[in-house]
Amino acid sequence: MSRSRTITALAAAGTALAMASISACGSSSGGGSGSGSSGGKGGVVLGTTDSVTALDPAGAYDHGSWEIILNVYQTLLTIPAGQTKPVPDAAKSCAFTNPSTYSCTLKSAQKFSNGDALTSKDVKFTFDRLAKINDPNGPASIFQGLKSTDAPSPTQVVFHLAAPDATFPQRLATGGGALVDAKVFPADKLLADAKVVGSGPYQVKSYTPKQIAQFTPNKDYGGSLKLANSQFVIQYFSEPSAMRQAVEQKKADIAYRTFSPTDINSLSKESAKGLKVYNSRGTEKRYLVLDSKKGPTAKKAVRQAIASLIDRNAIASNVWDGTVKPLYGMVGIGVEGHTDPFKQLYGATPSKAKATALLKTAGYSAAKPVPLALWYTPTHYGPTSVDEFTLIQRQLNASGLFKVSLHSTEWNQYQKDEKAGQYPAYEIGWFPDFPDADNDYAPFYSKDTFLYTGYNNPAVQKLIGVEQGTTDVAKRNAAFTAAEKLTAADAPIVPLWQGNLNAVANNTVSGVQQALDPQFFRFNLVSRSGK
Structure with a gap:
């Protein structure tokens, strides 16, 4: 998220x-x-x-x-504290009836805090509404693979998926799957905070x-x-x-x-x-997102040069005092499917020589540095963002190959501008919605990503479909490895670090x-x- x-x-x-x-x-x-x-x-x-x-x-x-x-809300399934597998919450039981159909039976006597009964109609309403509203700041992208929802009886809910998705149970346990009262929440717009x-x-x-x-x-x-x-x-x-x-x-x-x-x-x-x-073990991550569609970062060589110059170890030690670990891939450290494609492609330490060679192919040099506006949000991710992105600015400018200007705005405006594609390079943070490699990767690179990158790669999306369509660990890991290599080479998103709680x-x-x-x-x- x-x-x-x-x-x-x-x-x-x-x-x-x-x-x-x-x-x-x-x-x-x-x-x-x-x-x-x-x-x-x-x-x-x-x-x-x-x-x-x-x-x-x-x-x-x-x-x-x-x-x-x-x-405040229930979900059909929940992931208990300290665990990684979903268990029933509002549901009595849930199971796949076939690879693309998931069925849940609700517990009896479930109620909302206003006394209204929670039935399958509310569950269907919740997911239909989520897709209909599709709020730009909302979690509809988590369920982009959900084709339709049926409520054949007051206690039965059936989800029809557009394609097999082994992670669907975990998705139901996220905040995006929070169940709402069909009698209270409007079907086509958000409800005021005071009325939830x-x-x-x-x-x-x-x-x-x-x-x-x-x-x-x-x-x-x-x-x-x-x-x-x-x-x-x-x-x-x-x-x-x-x-x-x-x-x-x-x-x-x-x-x-x-x-x-x-x-x-x-x-x-x-x-x-x-x-x-x-x-506590943490899953928080920080990334640098680069606009792959317009501006200087539309050129892959520019993005690759940035990836070659970022010094993660300096960020971890000088800014974060060793409380975070350098991250060289999208999938988190300690998660099944984790690899280090950025280390393999660009090295564990910065390389000005590599960046110089890359930028030469894009028409840039020390005599003609890349102009780049770098954006961050000053309080949303804590007080250290300014230090972190000031250091990144210095790292890029110190190469003589970039002329980076640093900008910031508060979160409410920041997320609107980011989604509108107004930032050529910007900070984004991530807390996985559920503990699976898919959630560290697919939200960023699926067709309906939650953030703007200007990047669209059908080959990557096909590999996402492969990993989501099987529970075979070896097949999933192979798909993640292949996808990570492709996106690391294109570098629309540069992973920086993973932290603790x-x-x-x-x-x-x-x-x-x-x-x-x-x-x-x-x-x-x-x-x-x-x-």
Whole structure:
């Protein structure tokens, strides 16, 4: 998921906060004020600099939104914390009846938080609606292979796929598969954030964009999750410094996304203050996307030259203080199917000689450097983006072969401009929707990709069809290897690094390590004592 963040700090306590029985925390740097923050008895407060695009699942394909969606809505299948295989959630059972048909039986007595029954009609409505709205910031691309959905009985749902897709069960477990109430959600447009209802373990009690979100238990929840808290609150900050102050002053119980590497290293030394840093295996990745259709990067040699000059090791050590690993392929490190095609094609270290030779074929040289506008978003991916992309600018300019100008804009505008093809070179982050190589690769290179690259390769799309159409590990790995070689050679997207998950919490909370999951932060697993 192209998920991530931009947020204004928690505002001073007002009507919404009073209703939530919470005193807002903040500082002059964060834009908030107040005497402290409390989730109430048994409640938990999480601070973040993440951003939220929408609470309607049809309009959100970012980490901050899915963090809420996957705690408020049910999906037919879910991937339990710490696991990689989907299990039933709203469904009682699901199975392929043939390679292109997937059938699910719903659990009985499932309800939305407003009391409406959850039936197969709602499931069909959910997926029909997702395709119809096809919001540019939404997750419709996850289900681009879904041809139609039938509801032959109140408890039966049948999905008809355009082609065999072994990853369809995992897709159902994503935020894109969040089930909505057909009586509440409009069929052809997004529902306002304040009106959303789901059937998950929590319901939205109040939500003020860029400030605060409060969640209380859904009394009608019919799933299997147990809640370790009586309510969960998210406070949004514009700056990591304000978020850090909140957790240090115990005005927030947890601080999660996004601290700089310097902050993480510093906070890890504050155990005497009752703070603990939690680390978990991460799947977050960062890429440099190059417009393959227009401008100087339309020439493959220019893209290849950029790939030859990027110094990932310097980015990992100088910018990220060793908290990320250089990434030389689209499929993540530790995932079945991972290879290093960029290392094989361009080397593990930068090569000015290779870049010079490549650019000569495109009509560029030190006497005629490539003009390039490089874009990043300054807060959505945390405070380190500016350092990272300033370093990339320097790496390219230091070769004498490029004349790079650096630009930035905030996330809401950034994602619109990116999808409109306005950036010749730009930053994009990725958190996989589910733990499979397909989800590290296909969303970027399928025909209906979620982002603009100007790149379209039928041979690559055919290989995606091969890997999606089989569960044979050897065949899937061979398809990924072949596809990765093709796209690394064309270099429309240059992988940079893969990171870890980090959270900082006070010693009054427990369950943070289990909640800190690559899929999403599990609200229900965290409890708080004291207060």
